[in-house]
Structures are given as structure tokens and as C-alpha cells.
Amino acid sequence: xxxxxxxxxxxxxxxxxxGHFGTYGGRFAAETLMGPLxxxxxxxxxxxxxxxxxxxRIALLKHYVGRPTPLYxxxxxxxxxxGAQIWLKREDLTHTGAHKINNTIGQGLLAHRMDKRRVIxxxxxxxxxxxxATVAAKLGMQCDVYMGREDVERQMPNVLRxxxxxxxxIPVDSGTATLKDALNEALxxxxxxxxxxxxxxxxxAGPHPYPLMVRQFHAxxxxxxxxxxxxxxxxxxxxxxxxxxxxxxxxxxxxPLRDDAVRLVAVEAAGxxxxxxxxxxxxxxxxxxxxxxxxxxxEDEEGxxxxxxxxxxxxxxxxxxxELAAMLDAGELELEQATDEQALDAFRxxxxxxxxxxxxxxxxxxxxxxxxxxxxxxxxxxxxxLSGRGDKDMNTVFKALGWLEExxx
Amino acid sequence: xxxxxLDEVFARCRKQQRAALVGYLTAGDPNPDTSAKLxxxxxxHVDIIEIGMPFSDPMADGPVIQAASERALAAxxxxxxVFNLVQHINDRHPETAIVLMGYANTPYAMGVEHFARxxxxxxxxxxxIVDLPPEEEDLLHTPLxxxxxxxxxxxxxxxxxxxxxxxxxxxxxxxxxxxxxxxxGAEMGALDGVRKQCERIRHHANLPICVGFGIKTPEQARxxxxxxxxVVVGSxxxxxxxxxxxxxxxxxxxxVVEKAKAIRQALEGHHxxx
Ligand SMILES: Cc1ncc(COP(=O)(O)O)c(C=O)c1O
Numbered sequence: 001x002x003x004x005x006x007x008x009x010x011x012x013x014x015x016x017x018x019g020h021f022g023t024y025g026g027r028f029a030a031e032t033l034m035g036p037l038x039x040x041x042x043x044x045x046x047x048x049x050x051x052x053x054x055x056x057r058i059a060l061l062k063h064y065v066g067r068p069t070p071l072y073x074x075x076x077x078x079x080x081x082x083g084a085q086i087w088l089k090r091e092d093l094t095h096t097g098a099h100k101i102n103n104t105i106g107q108g109l110l111a112h113r114m115d116k117r118r119v120i121x122x123x124x125x126x127x128x129x130x131x132x133a134t135v136a137a138k139l140g141m142q143c144d145v146y147m148g149r150e151d152v153e154r155q156m157p158n159v160l161r162x163x164x165x166x167x168x169x170i171p172v173d174s175g176t177a178t179l180k181d182a183l184n185e186a187l188x189x190x191x192x193x194x195x196x197x198x199x200x201x202x203x204x205a206g207p208h209p210y211p212l213m214v215r216q217f218h219a220x221x222x223x224x225x226x227x228x229x230x231x232x233x234x235x236x237x238x239x240x241x242x243x244x245x246x247x248x249x250x251x252x253x254x255x256p257l258r259d260d261a262v263r264l265v266a267v268e269a270a271g272x273x274x275x276x277x278x279x280x281x282x283x284x285x286x287x288x289x290x291x292x293x294x295x296x297x298x299e300d301e302e303g304x305x306x307x308x309x310x311x312x313x314x315x316x317x318x319x320x321x322x323e324l325a326a327m328l329d330a331g332e333l334e335l336e337q338a339t340d341e342q343a344l345d346a347f348r349x350x351x352x353x354x355x356x357x358x359x360x361x362x363x364x365x366x367x368x369x370x371x372x373x374x375x376x377x378x379x380x381x382x383x384x385x386l387s388g389r390g391d392k393d394m395n396t397v398f399k400a401l402g403w404l405e406e407x408x409x
Numbered sequence: 410x411x412x413x414x415l416d417e418v419f420a421r422c423r424k425q426q427r428a429a430l431v432g433y434l435t436a437g438d439p440n441p442d443t444s445a446k447l448x449x450x451x452x453x454h455v456d457i458i459e460i461g462m463p464f465s466d467p468m469a470d471g472p473v474i475q476a477a478s479e480r481a482l483a484a485x486x487x488x489x490x491v492f493n494l495v496q497h498i499n500d501r502h503p504e505t506a507i508v509l510m511g512y513a514n515t516p517y518a519m520g521v522e523h524f525a526r527x528x529x530x531x532x533x534x535x536x537x538i539v540d541l542p543p544e545e546e547d548l549l550h551t552p553l554x555x556x557x558x559x560x561x562x563x564x565x566x567x568x569x570x571x572x573x574x575x576x577x578x579x580x581x582x583x584x585x586x587x588x589x590x591x592x593x594g595a596e597m598g599a600l601d602g603v604r605k606q607c608e609r610i611r612h613h614a615n616l617p618i619c620v621g622f623g624i625k626t627p628e629q630a631r632x633x634x635x636x637x638x639x640v641v642v643g644s645x646x647x648x649x650x651x652x653x654x655x656x657x658x659x660x661x662x663x664x665v666v667e668k669a670k671a672i673r674q675a676l677e678g679h680h681x682x683x
Contacts, residue, residue, distance in 0.1 A: 028540045030469040032565040187468045192591035289513040302488050303518025304465040
């Protein structure tokens with residue numbers, strides 16, 4: 001293939017033929033969706049093995065998304081923080097401002113190839129919704145995005161962006177009116193429309209083949225970062241850090257580093273504290289079945305899914321991708337958490353020391369990454385996935401800092 | 410081989426040359442006490458009663474049954490209440506077969522063996538888990554088998570020939586054909602298509618076929634009964650509670666019973682062709 005990007009098309013660490021990663025994953029879906037899911041699975045593998053599909057995808061990643069994204073050595077931050085060198089994988093610099101577009105380009109092209117005229121998506125922070133709406137506009141497909149009412153309110157800039165892009169944003173009032181309910185509603189839509197509609201799931205969760213497919217589309221993050229570390233630092237990082245909502249930016253970074261001697265650190269949202277309200281499904285959940293897969297869930301003893309809390313809408317989800325669940329059980333993952341407050345601190349630190357405004361989701365990875373780096377030595381390296389930029393979060397941040405009140409006075 | 414009240418119901422209906430009436434209500438809707446009265450009312454007029462286990466995230470249900478789950482959970486319905494309700498109906502209606510319906514996370518969270526034992530002990534005859542397709546059925550298969558419960562699978566308009574064979578092999582009790590491509594409570598698919606699909610399924614399955622999702626009126630029930638062994642009505646009963654959840658239990662019960670009687674009459678006045 002004619003490109004200079006370090007992308008491997010080999011699929012390693014694949015789930016079994018029924019989509020199980022160890023005991024997790026699978027395809028726990030309504031009968032109506034079982035046929036469409038098999039069809040999607042075949043279409044994905046056939047596209048993945050088709051050089052033309054890959055050429056189109058990689059060309060778009062390069063010229064439309066802006067890949068490769070830079071790997072940035074945050075020297076001033078490293079010095080101020082003390083300890084290890086901090087490297088930021090700049091997914092915030094992609095077109096639309098978050099890693100999410102790596103996946104929507106892949107699934108969008110697949111939808112097009114399968115002759116679907118309409119795409120649907122769920123979104124929390126709105127980044128996946130924006131990335132889906134963007135691809136739908138580019139490929140000329142109708143687009144409906146489900147978004148919890150609470151998220152519509154706290155991520156208004158992204159709601160308006162989606163509308164500008166021609167997508168229809170449908171607020172969801174059922175349940176807790178956040179990301180999990182948006183996913184329920186998207187699934188209900190898809191059950192009725194699977195004939196002509198492609199459901200673009202925004203993270204490495206859902207029934208097989210979504211967790212595998214989304215991971216493959218995001219693996220470019222880790223493949224680039226790996227090559228860039230070798231070139232710019234002369235070695236692989238000692239630690240790779242990513243925030244985990246559903247786990248797509250984390251799997252994108254971790255997957256290509258899995259067979260190296262790199263500590264993989266997953267950072268979950270601790271909200272107001274692990275003893276209070278949070279969204280730490282790996283740390284505090286137990287295995288259960290939701291949204292088509294078996295994975296760690298935050299639920300009560302009878303399996304009712306619990307409400308979650310995080311200052312960042314993108315991490316406000318009671319489940320997690322099944323492959324991360326399997327990696328945790330296998331001892332391949334280290335778990336960390338960041339509270340709302342710690343994420344806000346990290347947000348301000350990066351802004352002040354490097355002039356980079358991160359997404360609140362990514363700020364969780366930063367908070368934990370800085371903590372870990374501070375306990376290491378200057379000849380060691382910590383790689384942090386800066387999954388998105390913070391423009392969408394201005395309102396939330398201003399509110400949390402009390403600046404909106406101040407401005408009114 | 411499992412043989413229980415479900416099999417007896419279908420044998421009885423066959424003898425009477427009519428389709429079985431299957432009625433659904435969510436356990437605990439609008440609260441456990443009222444629910445006991447409503448289920449009791451419904452159970453007196455149907456052959457099989459499907460009792461829904463409320464779940465926080467009912468992905469395959471339309472707004473009507475979603476709201477029923479929300480009401481039940483808000484009223485503090487627990488699995489102990491669900492099993493008590495099953496027991497109550499079992500005690501009062503020994504001839505009515507009972508199917509527990511719900512989502513996979515409920516038995517999984519309880520522990521599947523414990524779930525199966527409790528379900529059977531309280532009087533259930535079968536279990537239908539909406540998000541547990543034949544591909545994942547090993548999760549529940551052995552516990553249900555050991556408890557003597559039928560495991561019912563769904564088939565849909567999108568099910569391929571291969572999937573029809575798979576479900577027919579794995580299902581016991583009956584096959585539940587979803588008449589439409591969509592969620593519960595939507596509009597029923599065109600009758601002709603439903604009939605053709607049932608014929609296709611009958612080709613592979615040596616089991617009774619019940620048709621559901623979207624059947625709301627006596628006329629629809631009668632039309633489906635011409636070719637199906639059972640007619641499932643759910644959202645139409647639940648809708649009798651929605652919007653009236655604060656009415657007296659007796660008033661609600663009367664509404665449900667009236668609806669059930671009307672549909673039952675349509676089936677009894679009309680003897681199927683087989
Ligand atoms: C910038 C950013 N990072 C992270 C996430 C969390 O998702 P995931 O865990 O799938 O990467 C989101 C989700 O909306 C996001 O917008």
C-alpha cells in the first residue's frame with residue numbers, strides 16, 4: 001500500500017469466533033439484530049482485507065483527519081511536575097478535535113460500502129456524535145444522533161455543531177438521561193431500521209463485532225505513538241496512560257503496545273469520590289450483561305444498572321469494553337482514578353504550562369499520568385493519550401471555577 | 410425431556426381447536442400489591458401468562474413497557490417480589506402456565522442456578538430472555554434444564570434459515586415469533602408476511618409457535634390465530650395501566666380483565682384451521 005504511515009493490518013489478540021475475550025464480550029442481542037450483526041461482521045472482515053477499502057481509509061486518515069497526529073514532548077510540564085518525561089499523543093489535533101473520528105471514518109466507509117443510506121449513533125460528550133455527523137456529511141448519508149437530555153444541556157456547543165453538520169440530535173429522557181440511555185435508544189432505533197441503517201457505536205463496547213472493529217479502527221493511535229516514541233525518545237515509554245469511558249482511546253493506544261514491556265494504565269472517572277458518585281466500572285463494578293456484551297458494570301445486587309457521575313460526559317458510563325475487562329482479569333492493566341477535582345486541576349495545569357486545553361475526559365488521564373510520572377525518574381517516559389481538546393467543555397469548566405458567576409457581577 | 414404445564418396448555422388448546430392466548434404484564438407495575446391483583450385478573454383469562462422482570466435498561470422494549478419497568482422499579486420491586494407474584498399466580502391459577510420474561514443481566518446477577526431454582530419453585534414453567542440468543546444460551550441452558558423449565562427463543566423477520574434451524578434445535582416449550590422488525594408495542598407487520606414466516610418456521614420446528622409484538626386488538630389476535638398456535642398480547646395490557654397508575658387497583662384490574670376477555674372471545678369464537 002502506498003503510504004508512509006506505520007499501520008499494521010494484522011489482527012492480533014482477536015476474540016474467539018463468537019466475539020468472546022476470555023469470558024467477556026459476546027453477542028447478547030435481540031434476535032432481530034443477530035442477522036444484521038453477522039452481516040456486519042462479514043462486511044467488516046471483508047473490508048478489512050480489501051486493499052481498496054484500506055487505501056481509502058488511510059487516505060482519509062491522512063488528508064482529512066490529519067494523521068499522523070503529533071507526539072509532543074511536554075518539556076515544561078515534565079519539569080514542573082518533576083520525575084519522568086511526559087509525552088502527549090495529540091489526538092486533540094485531529095479534525096473535529098478528538099480520537100473518535102478514527103472510528104467514524106472506518107465505520108462510515110463500511111456503512112457506505114454496505115449501501116446503507118442512514119447512520120445512527122449514541123453520544124455522551126458529543127465528540128462521537130460530531131465525528132459521526134462529520135463523516136455522514138462527507139459521505140452523503142442521513143444521520144441521527146441519540147444523546148441523553150442531561151448531556152445535551154452540558155455539551156451544548158457539540159449539539160449545535162452536529163446540527164450545523166446536518167445531523168438530527170434526538171434528546172433521550174428515559175432512565176438516567178445520559179450515555180447509557182442514549183445507547184439503549186440507538187439500539188431500539190436500529191432494531192426497527194437495520195435494513196437500511198448502520199449503527200456507528202462510539203466505543204469498544206456493544207455486541208460482537210463492535211469491540212473488535214472499533215479497536216482496529218483506533219489502533220492507529222498506538223501504532224503511530226509507538227513509532228514516534230522510538231524515533232523521538234529513542235525508546236518505548238515505560239508507562240502508557242489513557243482515560244476509560246467505554247475504552248476506545250485506551251484500546252487504541254494500548255493494543256499496539258500490549259506485547260511490549262510497557263505498563264498500561266487505565267484511568268477511570270472517580271467523580272466525587274469512589275465512596276460517593278463515580279463511573280469507575282473496572283475498579284468498582286462486577287461482571288454483568290448490558291448493551292450486547294458481558295463486561296464489568298456498575299449495578300446493584302439484582303443487576304439493575306446504577307446511575308454514574310463524572311464531570312466529563314464522555315466518561316459517564318456504567319460499563320466498559322469487554323476486552324479491557326479481560327485484560328484487567330489477566331493482570332495486563334493497572335487501574336487508576338481521577339476525581340472531578342483532580343481532572344480540573346490537571347486541565348488547568350496543562351493549559352497553564354503548555355498552552356494546550358485538553359478535554360475533561362483526557363484531563364483524567366493527565367491527572368493520573370502526572371501523579372505516576374512524579375514518582376519516576378527523569379530518564380523514564382510516560383506516554384499520555386490526549387484524546388481530545390477542551391473547547392466543548394468551556395461551559396462546564398467556567399461553571400466549576402465559578403467564573404460565570406464572577407462575570408455577572 | 411421437559412414436560413410441564415406449558416405443554417399441557419398447548420395440548421388443551423389443540424383439543425379445543427383454538428390458539429392459546431398469552432398475556433404479558435410487568436411484575437410490580439405499578440407497585441407489587443396492585444400488580445398482584447392485575448396479574449391475578451389477567452391470569453384468569455389467558456392460557457399462558459408472561460410475567461416481566463423489571464430491568465433498568467429494557468433495550469428491546471418500546472415506551473409502554475419501558476415505562477412499566479420504571480414504575481415497578483420506582484415502587485421498589487425486587488426479585489423476591491417477582492417470585493412472590495409468580496407464586497401467587499401459581500397458587501390461584503393452577504391451570505395457567507407461567508413464563509418469566511426479561512433481560513439476561515437479571516438471572517446473571519442472581520446467579521443462574523439460584524435464579525432457575527427460584528423460578529421453578531415459585532411456579533414458572535418457562536423462561537424467555539430477550540437478549541440471550543441461541544448463541545449465548547449455554548449461560549442458562551443447564552440450570553433451566555435441571556430445574557425443569559422450558560427455554561423459549563425468539564425468531565424475527567430478519568432471522569435466516571440457518572438461525573431458524575438453530576433456534577428450533579435449542580428451544581423447548583414454544584417458539585416466539587416477533588411479528589415485526591422493531592421493539593415491543595410498535596405496529597404489527599403485514600399479516601401475509603407473518604403467516605409466511607410462521608410457515609417457514611413450522612417447516613423446521615416441531616414446537617408450537619406463538620406470535621407477538623404489536624398485537625393489540627381482538628381483530629388482530631383473531632387474524633393471527635388462524636395460523637399461529639398462540640397469540641401474545643403485551644403492550645396493549647400494559648397500556649391499560651399507563652396513565653392510570655394511580656387509579657384504585659380494582660379499577661385497573663377491571664380494565665385489564667375487560668381487555669383480556671375481548672381478545673379471548675375473539676379466539677374462542679374462532680376455531681383455528683389446524
Ligand atoms: C475526548 C474524549 N476522550 C475520551 C472519551 C471516552 O471514550 P472512550 O473511553 O471510548 O475513549 C470521550 C467520549 O466521549 C471523549 O470525547
